[in-house]
Amino acid sequence: MSSIRSQLTVWYTVALLGTLLTFGIAASLVDRGARYDALDRRLTTEADRVARLMAQAEINGPDAVQELPSGAATLRPDLRSPLDLVADYLVVVDSAGRIVYGSAETSRWSAAASDSLRLQVFAVSASHQVLDLVLDGVPLRFVAAAVPSPRGVAPVLVAVAAGAPTRDIENAPQRILASMLLVSPIILVFAIGIGYLLSSRALQPLGRMMDELEAITDGRSLHRRLARASERGDEMDRLANALNAMLARLETSFSALRRFIADASHELKTPLAVMRVGVERSLTDPRTAPETIAALDETLQEVRRMTELVDTLLTLARVDEGRMELHTEPVELGTLLAEIHETAQILGEEAGLAVTADFASEPITIQADRARIRQLVLNLVSNAVKYTPAGGSLRLALTATAATATISVRDTGIGIAPGDVDRVFDRFWRADAARSRTGERPGFGLGLSICRWIAEAHGGSIAVTSRPGRGSTFTVTLPRSPAPDPVGAVESRAPTAEGG
Numbered sequence: 001m002s003s004i005r006s007q008l009t010v011w012y013t014v015a016l017l018g019t020l021l022t023f024g025i026a027a028s029l030v031d032r033g034a035r036y037d038a039l040d041r042r043l044t045t046e047a048d049r050v051a052r053l054m055a056q057a058e059i060n061g062p063d064a065v066q067e068l069p070s071g072a073a074t075l076r077p078d079l080r081s082p083l084d085l086v087a088d089y090l091v092v093v094d095s096a097g098r099i100v101y102g103s104a105e106t107s108r109w110s111a112a113a114s115d116s117l118r119l120q121v122f123a124v125s126a127s128h129q130v131l132d133l134v135l136d137g138v139p140l141r142f143v144a145a146a147v148p149s150p151r152g153v154a155p156v157l158v159a160v161a162a163g164a165p166t167r168d169i170e171n172a173p174q175r176i177l178a179s180m181l182l183v184s185p186i187i188l189v190f191a192i193g194i195g196y197l198l199s200s201r202a203l204q205p206l207g208r209m210m211d212e213l214e215a216i217t218d219g220r221s222l223h224r225r226l227a228r229a230s231e232r233g234d235e236m237d238r239l240a241n242a243l244n245a246m247l248a249r250l251e252t253s254f255s256a257l258r259r260f261i262a263d264a265s266h267e268l269k270t271p272l273a274v275m276r277v278g279v280e281r282s283l284t285d286p287r288t289a290p291e292t293i294a295a296l297d298e299t300l301q302e303v304r305r306m307t308e309l310v311d312t313l314l315t316l317a318r319v320d321e322g323r324m325e326l327h328t329e330p331v332e333l334g335t336l337l338a339e340i341h342e343t344a345q346i347l348g349e350e351a352g353l354a355v356t357a358d359f360a361s362e363p364i365t366i367q368a369d370r371a372r373i374r375q376l377v378l379n380l381v382s383n384a385v386k387y388t389p390a391g392g393s394l395r396l397a398l399t400a401t402a403a404t405a406t407i408s409v410r411d412t413g414i415g416i417a418p419g420d421v422d423r424v425f426d427r428f429w430r431a432d433a434a435r436s437r438t439g440e441r442p443g444f445g446l447g448l449s450i451c452r453w454i455a456e457a458h459g460g461s462i463a464v465t466s467r468p469g470r471g472s473t474f475t476v477t478l479p480r481s482p483a484p485d486p487v488g489a490v491e492s493r494a495p496t497a498e499g500g
């Protein structure tokens, strides 16, 4: 999100700077053209005026120029004075191709420079001609004009040229660019600010949509739909529509999946019960041959495991569908745990574990589903027994504060690796997944996900602390006052179908 925003900002800034640069270059080119036009008009007017002046019959005669001893020639002084008033560069060339008048600046030119100008002005044939020259390294533009001559008279003054340096015009684009560079930091800050604001505005509906999507965390919230920011059929609207359609399809397949699991588990229950009764009956039948008994015993164990699995799957499917309800009643936890402690002692004795209990002396009564709480604690106890080698110990504890009751099951077993602690409550997750589901520690990895659902459905929580090789402690915290909305709690806190 923030990266798209910064990308848009960068692109906006680049586009704005590019536009400004292009505009600056175009403007300076146009400006340059206009300046040259104005210069040409001025020089043409001046050259024309001087040419017409020189063309007057009484001027353009043999005595217009005075020969100098050096072989050069110069315009008669009285003719020079009006020309001295011209602000631009000015030269007058006579019929011998000599510069007979040059304005003040021309006197500083080298011989080569005045020669090249002289020849080009002398050669002018059309009425006007623009000459772009570089004289002594200075770029100059001249407009040369032929002096009109009355018919039949050989004119002495043949051409004039008015000129001006063009360095200012040539440098103008650089000056514009330089001033643009000077203001570019301001433009940059401005562009980044505007770009950031614009992209934030454009991405705002996307951010909202992502928030809404993130709130759809599991199969249970798939019924939610994204709000449509606009009904205009713009991109965001299309995206919301597409996502909503996808959510609808997901919802359909999720509920089909849940239905399937629920139906399949339900259908398996009866045949399993029939099998179990049949096997049990055969086991107790005195006519059963002793060598068959071992096989039947094994079958019975497997059938029991299957029944347990099917029960668990049915429970989880109902939880996912939101059809699992708690049958709450006042439950005195001390009594309940004392019963569980007895069971734990029997289990512990078989496994060679010492089982101890440490319960608060005063009665702790909470509003809860007795069977579910028993299932929860028994799950934890059977895990503790399963994952603690013989010789270890197991401790059941019950404490309470004004607001909560806390049940903890501590063992000195194999423990859980730090990286796995967050995953033990996931569905089908088992640390020893590589081992068979039967073997010395049979299980499906569903027990703790049921435990979590039960704790959360009661408005409580379950947590584990563990040190590998040293043991684990599972702690269940339950609120002492009834949960405000048990059904809502069931709905919103159910474990996810993905086993999240």
Ligand SMILES: Nc1ncnc2c1ncn2[C@@H]1O[C@H](COP(=O)(O)OP(=O)(O)O)[C@@H](O)[C@H]1O
Pocket (backbone or CB within 6 Å): 383, 384, 387, 411, 413, 414, 415, 416, 424, 429, 430, 431, 432, 442, 443, 444, 445, 446, 447, 448, 449, 472
């Ligand atoms: N008391 C415990 N000590 C060590 N590991 C445990 C304990 N309880 C649970 N675990 C780990 O968490 C996994 C998931 O437990 P659970 O959901 O009850 O599944 P299962 O008992 O069927 O393996 C177990 O496979 C085990 O790796």
Ligand SMILES: [Mg+2]
Pocket (backbone or CB within 6 Å): 379, 382, 383, 443, 447, 448
């Ligand atoms: Mg278990």
